[in-house]
Amino acid sequence: MPEPQQAVIGGIDCHTDFHVAVALGPLGRVLGAESFPATSAGYRSTYEWLASFGPVAAVGVESTGSYGAALARSLAERGCGVIEVNQPHPHLRARRGKDDAIDAEAAARKVLSGEATAAAKDTTGIVEAIRQLSVARNSAVKARTAALCQLRDLLVTAPAALRAQLDTRRTLEGKASVCARLRPDTDRLAEPAQAAKAALRSLGRRIARLGAEASELERSLDRLVAAAAPETLSRLGCGTHHTATLLVAAGENIDRLSSEASFAHLCAAAPVPASSGRTHRHRLNFAGNRDANRALYMIAIARPRYCERTRSYLNRRVAEGKTKKEAIRCLKRFIARELYRTLRADLATLTTRT
Template structure:
C-alpha cells in the first residue's frame, strides 16, 4: 500500500495577554489536540512547530489580531503561515458549550475550516501601523486636554471673584488656561480656598499646555506620514489627515485582503444588511463595522455638503424622491466609501512599489 499523504492542518488560536491556546483540526474537522504557549517570541515559534507536527499548515485563525494577538500574527506570517482574522465565538456557542480558552481556539479553527473567516489579518509591519500608533497617542492627548479644559471651566465658576477678574482679559477657555499656568499661589496658605483655587488652576493650566504641545507634535508627524502614504486620498475633498489616517488603519496596509469595495463598505458599516423575511423585502442599517471609519466617512460627507455643489444636488434629488435627509446621507457615505477604497488601493500600491 502507498503511504498516506500528510494531511493539512487548520489551526486556531485564542490569544490572551500572557499566553495563548492553540487548537489543531484535520481537513475533516476532527480535533488533533490543544496546547497552551507563553505570549513570547519563543512561544510564537513553539506554536508554529507544534501545529506543524501534525502536518503541513493550511491556515491559522487567530483571535484579537488587532490587540493581544498582533505580535503572534506577525510572527506566524514571518514564518510563512497564512494568518486569518477570526472573530470571537458567537454567544450561541458559549451558551451551548461554555467558555474557556480551548473552546475559543477550536471555534477560531472551525471558522477558518468552514470558510466563515476568510479575511487575512491586517498587516502591522509597515507605515500604516506607525500611523495607527501615533493616532492613538494624539487622540489620547486631545481627549485628556478636553477633559482638563472642562475641569478648569468648572473650577472657574466657583473661584473667588477677584481671581475670575484676573482672567477676564481672555475670552476662551484655552486663553484662560494660558493665564492660569502663570499663576503663582502661596504654598504655605493652601488652607485658604483662594490659594487652593490658584494652585488647582495653575496645575490644570500647565497640564493643558503640555497636552496641547504633545498633540501638536504628534499631529506634525501624522501629517508627514499620511502625506507620504496616501497622497491621492488626502487630496480628496473632506479627507484631512485624521480622516485619511482612520480609513488607512481600518483598511490595513494589505488592503488586498478586502476582495472588493463592497467589503470595505461593510467593514466601515455603511453597507446595508438584508433584513427580509417571507413577503417582506427590506434592508437595515449595519450597526457593526469599524465605528471610527464610519464616523470619518460621515464627516467627509458633511464637509462635502458644505463645499461641493454636486453633493448638495444629489442630496436634494434623493430627498425629492421621498428619502429622508439621513437616508440620503447614508447613500452618500456608501458612495464615498467606494471612492476612498479605490484611492487607498492606488496609494498603497504606489507605496509598495516605492519600498
C-alpha cells in the same frame, strides 16, 4: 483506514500571558491542543507544534489586532496564512460551555469550513505606525479637553477677584494660559483663594503641555499620512485624521478586502438585509468600524458646502422621496466606494514611493 497526511488547520485563542492552540486534521478531527507563552519563543514553539502534525495550511487567530498581534506577525514571517476570526457565536457557548480550548477549536473550524476567510491586517508597515501615533494623539486631545472642562468648572466657584483677573481673556484657552502663570502662596494653601490659584495653575500648565504634545504628534502624522496616501488626502474633506482613520480600518494589505462593498461593510456604511417571509427590507449596519463610519460621516457633512456635484446628488435623493438622513447615508456609501479605490491605489504604489 489511516488518514492520509494533508494540510493542518490551526486555531488559536489569544490572551495576555499565554495562547491556546488547537490543530485540526483535513476532515475536522482534533489532533491536539496545547498552551504556549505569549513570548517570541512561545510563538516559535506554536508554529513548530502545529507543523509537527503536517503542513500548516492556515491558522485562525482571535484578537489579531490586540492580544494576537505579535503572534500573527510571527506566523506571517514563517509563511503561514493567518486568518482573522471573531469570537465564537453565543450558541456555541450555550451548547458546549466556555474555555480556551473550545474557543481555539471554534476558530479553527471557522477556517476549515470557509466561514472565516479575511486575512489578518499587516501590522509591519507605515499604516501600523500611523495607528500608534493616532492613538497617542487622540489620547492627548481627550486629556486636554478634560482638563479644559475641569478648569471651566473650577472658575465657576473661584473667588470673585480671581475670576475678575481672568475675565480679561474671552476664550477658555486664553484663560488657561493666564492660569499657567499664577503664583499661589504655597504656605497658605489652607486658604481657598490660594488653593484655587494652585489648582488653576496646575490645570493651565497641563493644558499647555498636552497641547504641545498633540501638536507634535499631528506634525508627525501629517508627514506619514502624506507619504502613505497622497491621492486620498487630496480628496475633498479628507484631512489627515480622516485619512488616517480609513487607512487603519482598511489595513496596509487592503487586498484582504475583496471589493469596495466589503470596505463599505467594514465601515458600517452599507445596509444589511433584514427580510423575513413577506417582508423585504434593509436596516442600518450597527456593527463595523465606528471610527471609520464617523470619518465617512464627517466627510459627507463637509462636502456639500464646497462641491456643487455633491449638493446636486443630495437634492436628487431628497426629490426621490428620501429624508435628509437617508440621503446622507447614500452619500456615505458613495464616498466609501470612491475612497476604497484611492486607498487601494495609494497602498499599491506605497513600496515604490518609500
